[in-house]
Amino acid sequence: MTFRQFAFNNVLRNKRLYIAYFLSSMFTVMVFFTFAIFAFHPVFSGGSINQNALMGMAAAGGIIYVFSFFFVLYSMSSFLQSRKKEFGLLMTLGASNKQIRLMVFLENILIGFFATVGGILLGLLFAKAILLLAENVLIISESLHFYFPTLAIVVTFSSFLFLFICISIFVSFILRTNKLVDLIKGDKQSKGEPKASIFLSILAALLLIAGYGTALYVKGIFVVYAMIPVIVVVTLGTYLFFTQLSVYVIRRLKRNKAIFWRKTNMLLFSDLSFRMKDNARTFFMVAIISTVAFSAIGALYGLQSYLTNGIKEANPYSMTYIPWLDDSEDVIEKDLRTINTLLQEERIEATMEVIDLNYYEISEQNDRQLIVRASDYNRFAALIGETELDPEEHEAFVVEQSEGIIGQGRKASEVLMNANVPLDNGQQLQPSRVVESKVLSETNGYYVVNDSIVDLLGAPGRSDMTAVWKAEEGQTEQLIEVGRTLQEQLEYKVFPIDYSLYEINKAYGPILFIGLFIGIVFFVSAGSFLYFRLFTDLDEEKQKFRSIVKIGLTQSELKKVVTRQIAILFFSPIVVALIHGFVALTALSHMFDYDLTVESSLVLGCFAIIQVIYFLIVQFFYVNQVERTM
Incomplete structure (x- = not known):
């Protein structure tokens, strides 16, 4: 051997x-x-x-x-x-x-x-x-x-x-x-x-x-x-x-x-x-x-x-559209038609809601603050199954996201609850309660008021348009394809959640x-x-x-x-x-x-x-x- x-x-x-x-x-x-x-x-x-x-x-x-x-x-x-x-x-x-x-x-x-x-x-x-x-x-x-x-x-x-x-x-x-x-x-x-x-x-x-x-x-x-x-x-x-x-x-x-x-x-x-x-x-x-x-x-x-x-928690909608500040109404209408056409071509069943987000000057110290009428809020809340709000005539609700930190470790509600909403008739709306919600993505928080009070707020300092779509369950693959196409055509105006998660x-x-x-x-x-x-x-x-x-x-x-x-x-x-x-x-x-x-x-x-x-x-x-x- x-x-x-x-x-x-x-x-x-x-x-x-x-x-x-x-x-x-x-x-x-x-x-x-x-x-x-x-x-x-x-x-x-x-x-x-x-x-x-x-x-x-x-x-x-x-x-x-x-x-x-x-x-x-x-x-x-x-x-x-x-x-x-x-x-x-x-x-x-x-x-x-x-x-x-x-x-x-x-x-x-x-x-x-x-x-x-x-x-x-x-x-x-x-x-x-x-x-x-x-x-x-x-x-x-x-x-x-x-x-x-x-x-x-x-x-x-x-x-x-x-x-x-x-x-x-x-x-x-x-x-x-x-x-x-x-x-x-x-x-x-x-x-x-x-x-x-x-x-x-x-x-x-x-x-x-x-x-x-x-x-x-x-x-x-x-x-x-x-x-x-x-x-x-x-x-x-x-x-x-x-x-x-x-x-x-x-x-x-x-x-x-x-x-x-x-x-x-x-x-x-x-x-x-x-x-x-x-x-x-x-x-x-x-x-x-x-x-x-x-x-x-x-x-x-x-x-x-x-x-x-x-991302899912902060964006409950299937798609969110926010136009550029200098976009004309014709451009916005064209963009919305493009989105709806793609959804129809892919046979995606989705509900669309549009809102004008109006920002008002409520004090000299504060920046413009978003104030939403209750009917608009409830339309969006119903879309994602959130609880609807019904404020009284002289009442305002403070709404914030659960992670709504706005600076120096303060929550949005801590600032908004200490500020009153002035009306044109000399009266003021006193915030009465805080609601945590993801209906609208506004990190600084916002007020929800009764519809009858909105006309007394005066002219808004700024108004932004936003459109959202909520699709039925089981359409993820089609939504990813639509999201990819929209990202190519409309760039950063559209945020398609399913495509973003895919990426x-x-x-x-x-x-x-x-x-x-x-x-x-x-x-x-x-x-x-x-x-x-x-x-x-x-x-x-x-x-x-x-x-x-x-x-x-x-x-x-x-x-x-x-x-x-x-x-x-x-x-x-x-x-x-x-x-x-x-x-x-x-x-x-x-x-x-x-x-x-x-x-x-x-x-x-x-x-x-x-x-x-x-x-x-x-x-x-x-x-x-x-x-x-x-």
């Missing part, structure tokens, strides 16, 4: 550990290859939005590639830790340091080569489905047809082959620093009872409480100012939580006889403190990486919801799509870290449970103990990451003053479900591996 065959057989014999490394690497290659397919697709040869998507995908590919370097490095290092004894035996049998390093180099190159080829083949297999998905998410008018991505294959293969060669050389280089006695002893060396500092444990709790409290307390622009300090405090608190506080809590539980001596808790807690201490850095890394994934995807999804829903989603689609892929890569990598740490100790766990079974541990008790251990180790960093993500997204909602509960729950819930499914799969194979040795 040649040395190359020996290295190849080593990979096959250790396929249980290598399979996660191989599949995770292959998935990373596939994602990078997918971005390469997009980047070199013929559709992305021109256009501003397409160029933005191209630049974003190139940046995302760079992020994935850099992250892949550290991921592969960590994966390989974790795998080598479990093979210390094997290396020691080989050196005892006469293998030199150079041969050991060469063996590790060949093994890693072998895995890297097949992972790269497998990722490219898998990417080609699902390329058409991913292109169809991207076509809808990115909202691209052209079809992303399938093509054979020769350049993408070359770039992906050369990039990842170079990455695996660099990692193999680096790992082979650091391997020679181990001493033979350490390699022979391997995991037999006593680690001693894990200890935790009370001071550092308390500090961990205080840091997390302070970070969470600050993030949840600050609002508006202060969220940005507090972001960096909170991230630093919570990150340090997370590290101390896993290295100190968790170990301290487990030791306290072990001292509680009622808990420690209950059923199989002795087996659970006796080993748990060791494993928490050994895996503290892994858990910290998984928690932080998962938090980044949760927060990034949640923030992108929440921001899209904030933008689209904000926003089209521009935002690449950002959301890229963020989603990067987040998934981070999350899958975090799960792979847990898999590596779990299966690294499998041989030791088999030996331990084999001994315990001999003294009376039943098969059901064994399965219960193993499952509880896996669950605690598997979900500890994820639960911490979910809490971090929830706090981060809540702070984001405070910054925009917009409720992101639904968006946060959807994102975090989806990741939690994925993690549960991942746990069930890992638990099934892990328990089977342990039970086979009994």
Whole structure:
């Protein structure tokens, strides 16, 4: 058997550990290859939005590639830790340091080569489905047809082959620093009872409480100012939580006889403190990486919801027409005919309302103020299902939008309620109540008065004409086409809400799509870290449970103990990451003053479900591996 065959057989014999490394690497290659397919697709040869998507995908590919370097490095290092004894035996049998390093180099190159080829083949297999998905998410008018991505294959293969060669050389280089006695002893060396500092444990709790409290307390622009300090405090608190506080809590539980001596808790807690201490850095890394994934995807999804829903709230009509100030009546009539003709051609059922917005001088200090007769207001209110207003003859209602801030943090109602409306007969209208409404988009607020009073207001200082259309539900596609045509013909006179939302989603689609892929890569990598740490100790766990079974541990008790251990180790960093993500997204909602509960729950819930499914799969194979040795 040649040395190359020996290295190849080593990979096959250790396929249980290598399979996660191989599949995770292959998935990373596939994602990078997918971005390469997009980047070199013929559709992305021109256009501003397409160029933005191209630049974003190139940046995302760079992020994935850099992250892949550290991921592969960590994966390989974790795998080598479990093979210390094997290396020691080989050196005892006469293998030199150079041969050991060469063996590790060949093994890693072998895995890297097949992972790269497998990722490219898998990417080609699902390329058409991913292109169809991207076509809808990115909202691209052209079809992303399938093509054979020769350049993408070359770039992906050369990039990842170079990455695996660099990692193999680096790992082979650091391997020679181990001493033979350490390699022979391997995991037999006593680690001693894990200890935790009370001071550092308390500090961990205080840091997390302070970070969470600050993030949840600050609002508006202060969220940005507090972001960096909170991230630093919570990150340090997370590290101390896993290295100190968790170990301290487990030791306290072990001292509680009622808990420690209950059923199989002795087996659970006796080993748990060791494993928490050994895996503290892994858990910290998984928690932080998962938090980044949760927060990034949640923030992108929440921001899209904030933008689209904000526009819908501020613009309840399907289309709004506002002519230029110097437009003549003939121009306005021509524009209205153009709009109505397009609606008829597309067979869009829509109701039209027109209003003259009259602005009056109500005081020397105030600018001209919009005053609307009740009948006009009620026509528009009926169009969108708002409550109609019926002010008395000498009464005025102040109407404002819920977000009607006019300057220096004051709401429009605070100004209008303190100003009276003068009439020509010397009397004044006293504002009596405030109504929040989106019937008319006037950020400075306005008055609604009885129709009989309007003639006593005198001549308006300015009069603007506005027309709106409210279409029936289920006509979105036709409205988008009409909106696109009107934007070309009437420029900025018309605001078609459906077309505007379409353009926003089209521009935002690449950002959301890229963020989603990067987040998934981070999350899958975090799960792979847990898999590596779990299966690294499998041989030791088999030996331990084999001994315990001999003294009376039943098969059901064994399965219960193993499952509880896996669950605690598997979900500890994820639960911490979910809490971090929830706090981060809540702070984001405070910054925009917009409720992101639904968006946060959807994102975090989806990741939690994925993690549960991942746990069930890992638990099934892990328990089977342990039970086979009994």
